[in-house]
Amino acid sequence: MISFNLSNRLIFIFSLIGLGVASFLFYEYSLSGPIFCPTGAGCDIVRASAYTKILGISIPLLGMAYYLTMAVLSVVHSHQLPHKLVRKLQTISASAAVGFGMYLTYLEAYVIEAYCFWCVLSFIISVAILITLVLSRDKRKDENRD
Amino acid sequence: MKTETKILGAILVLTAVILFGGIFFLSKFSANSSSVEEKIVQIDYSKGQKIGSDSAKVKLVEFSDFQCPACAQAEPFVKQLKSVYPDQVQLIYRHFPLPQHPFGKQAANWAEAAGAQGKFWEMHSKLFETQAEWSNLPDNEVDEFFLGLVKQLELDENKIKQDVEGNTFKSRIDDDVAEGQRLGVDSTPTFYINGRKVILQTFNDLNTVVAEELKK
Known part of the structure; x- marks a missing residue:
């Protein structure tokens, strides 16, 4: 369990890292050359697949929007901790992101059969954000019980 | 606050x-940074799989690997x-299977074997x-997969199997790799237009580079 203050800062840091990763992927997806991928050619294979867009929107762009939203919510949240509506928005966004990330990871594992290092990293960051949120929520419940 | x-x-x-x-700047920069090197290198145009006339104004040589996603x-x-x-550009395909692609050379062999029956470019696309x-x-299923492609192209399966098993086109592929190494090719796909290396930011720029060469 972690305090709201610390969890908010952690979420802010994770969101900035995620924003960096998603921005890098967005830039690379707009080019045709090979993607810098520490785990081999997986990133190129994933980019060449039919699963880089959803409803015509580039998936890295969705990632950028998500992490930017989470970072903005953290800034807003830092003004008044804990804020019920902001917490709710953060939890809904983080859960949706993890759910969507699970779907994308499933596609990588069983449909595309290749892993993009940056996509997996982004998924791990989104999971870290959700865990941080859940842990801080538990702490609040404990405080209420006391 | x-x-x-x-x-x-x-x-x-x-x-x-x-x-x-950064994204905006790099995208702008990238969009305009496809270029052709000044230095003209000697390429053996008698080698490689060709499409287009030998007298075409532009000869575009591609060093490529069938297992490379960027080449696809x-x-x-x-x-x-x-x-x-179709008349102004001659495309020349040269094999450059990269060591990190375990089936690159194998695929090149199958393509050459299809080429011996006049269907290199069809196999290349497949x-x-x-x-x-x-x-x-898995290693033991790849040849079976390639054989399936050969069947789709209605080629003589026995002849192809013989050629692939006998490594009939090994020297041709090795010659392409050796020429690529001599030229300093270190990634795929690498293009040369009339002997000058093309530095591409996006493959869409290929059209621009060719159009500019045709204007000369």
Whole structure:
């Protein structure tokens, strides 16, 4: 369990890292050359697949929007901790992101059969954000019980 | 407003400006940075698989690997050149299977074997179209997969099997690799237009580079 203050800062840091990763992927997806991928050619294979867009929107762009939203919510949240509506928005966004990330990871594992290092990293960051949120929520419940 | 809110807000704005500004700048820069090197290198044009006339004004040599995802991405743009400039451009395919691609050389062999029956380019397209399907197959299933492609092209299966098993085209593929190494090719796809190396930022620029060469 972690305090709201610390969890908010952690979420802010994770969101900035995620924003960096998603921005890098967005830039690379707009080019045709090979993607810098520490785990081999997986990133190129994933980019060449039919699963880089959803409803015509580039998936890295969705990632950028998500992490930017989470970072903005953290800034807003830092003004008044804990804020019920902001917490709710953060939890809904983080859960949706993890759910969507699970779907994308499933596609990588069983449909595309290749892993993009940056996509997996982004998924791990989104999971870290959700865990941080859940842990801080538990702490609040404990405080209420006391 | 709390000090922490101000600090986090400032960090966020700064990060967003750096990232979005960087993407915008790099995209702008990339869009205009495809170029052709000045230095003209000697390429043996008698070798390689060709499409287009020997007297074409532009000779575009591609060093490529059937298992390379970027080469598969380049394929539609190369195909487009074939249809837009059938008489003005000669495309020459040279094999450059990279060591990190375990089936690159094998695929090159199958393509050459299909070429011996007049269907190199058809096999070339099939191999790129199905790249994601065969790239991760177990070693013992890849030849079976390639045989399936051969069947689709209605080629003489026995002759192809013989050629592949006998490594009939090994020296041809090795010659391509040796020439690529001599030229300093270190990634695929690498293009040379009339002997000058093309530095591409996007494959879409291939069309521009060819159009500019044709204007000369």
